[in-house]
Amino acid sequence: MLFPTPALDDLDRKVLDEIEQMRADLRYQVRQVAVKWTEGLRKYLTADAVAASNSIEGFRVSTVDVVDLMEGERDVELSEDNRDETLAYQHMMTYIQTLHDAEDFSFSKGLLNALHWMLQGHRHTASRPAGQWRRGPVYVTDPRDPSIAAYTGPDAEDVPGLMDELVNWLAEDNGTHPLIKAAMAHLHLVSIHPWSDGNGRMSRSVQTLLIAREGVLAPEFSSIEAWLGRPGNTWEYYRQLNDRGSRYQPDQDVSNWIKFNLTAYHQQAQTVRNRLDRTRSVLGLLTDFVTDEGLDERLVAALHEVAMTGKVRRLRYEHAEGLSVQQAQRDLRELTSAGILVSVGRTRARSYIEGPRFPEPPLTAARTPTSLIDPYRA
Structure with missing residues (x-):
């Protein structure tokens, strides 16, 4: 048995209408920005989702x-565990994103286990198999006291039947709004807890997959994982799951879970819209700056990265502008000599941050915080 999908009340429907309108507006706004800038934004949003979802699990x-790792940088100062988990999750997320418009797509137990192997294959052991249902009990322990089981998953012998039911539910067209169905899929999967490890990230990824399959926005704009990874939201996320009980009890009202997810969709859409607005503002200011300085317009890419993320590395700039290694190095040396950037670190680990002559207006535009509206309190 799975959780019944609750009916929406009037306020839920109002919030859902606002989400749909914001997503439609975002789709239009993205089309007004040059492809190379939206590609950079997509990469950042993917990295943000990976970093946030892994942070919930302690990585x-x-x-x-994460962006540097996605670019192929080798000299990123991380522990081996953090590097392995980041790359595994990023590879799985990249594959999920490619499925958003796959014509012959279908949900299956094989697909879910294959995604799990991509996530956990590097940790596969006989006792904790990757890409296979767990063979024994599974517990989510209380972070304050690991001797206490905050949640105990269904018996292992019940998992195959529950996953059959879930896959059939995912495949059927039951008239549920795609965003609501995605939220319910997350809850179903994390509650069944079918694998020995990686259940939280798998559940969040399957939600992302269903949203991406909706087709309104490119998949990189569709995930709420970055929102879930913010500390206050992570606490509320755990509270919502704890409210479901310490054991699998699907015969209950989960309306609050739906409201929580609608809030997440709404605020993540606000966040993406705000970042897109900042990107456009910063690009305009930096374009004016390089023109006034008599610099090549391609240098805007390096300066934009510094303004938006705090630093740029040679490989990132090289890929963004399609340059040779030598040309990218010359450009960054030119900006450093002019005092616009400052070089930090050595050789392959070198990065560039704002220098004394970096223009202040784009930094202000990039770093001025914005407020988010709670749609249920607005």
Whole structure:
């Protein structure tokens, strides 16, 4: 048995309408920005989702470091565990994103286990198999006292039947709004807890997959994982799951879970919209700056990265502008000599941050915080 999908009340429907309108507006706004800038934004949003979802499980890697790993940087100062988990999750997320418009797509137990192997294959052991249902009990322990089981998953012998039911539910068109269905899929999967490890990240990823399959926005704009990874939201996320009980009890009202997810969708759409607005503002200011300084317009890419993320590395700039290694190095040396950037670190680990002559207006535009509206309190 799975959790019944609750009916929406009037306020839920109002919030859902606002989310749909914001997502439609975002789709239009993204089309008004040059492809190379939206590609950079997509990469950042993917990295932010990976960093946030891993942080919920205790793997701490900054979004900028995830971007560097995605670019192929080798000299990123991370523990081996953090590096392995980041790359595994990023590879799985990249594959999920490619499925958003796959024509012959279908949900299956094989697909879910294959995704799990991509996530956990590097940790596969006989006692904790990756890409296979767990063979014994599974517990989510209380972070304050590991001797206490905050949640105990269903018996292992019940998992295959529950996953059959879940896959059939995912495949059917039951008229549920895609965003609501995605939220319910997350709850179903994390509650069944079918694997020995990685259940939280798998559940969040399957939610992302369903949102991406909706097709309104590119998949990189669709995830709420970055929102879930913010400390206050992570606490509320755990509270919502704890409210479901310490054991699998699907015969209950989960309306609050739906409201929590609608809030997440709404505020993540606000966050992406705000970042897109900042990107456009910063680009305009930096374009004016390089023109006034008599610099090549391609240097805007390096300066934009510094303004938005705090630093740029040669490989990131090289890929963004399609340059040779030598040309990228010359450009960054030119900006450093002019005092616009400052070089930190050595050789392959070198990065560039703002220098004394970096223009202040784009930094202000990039770093001025914005407020988020709680749609249920607005």
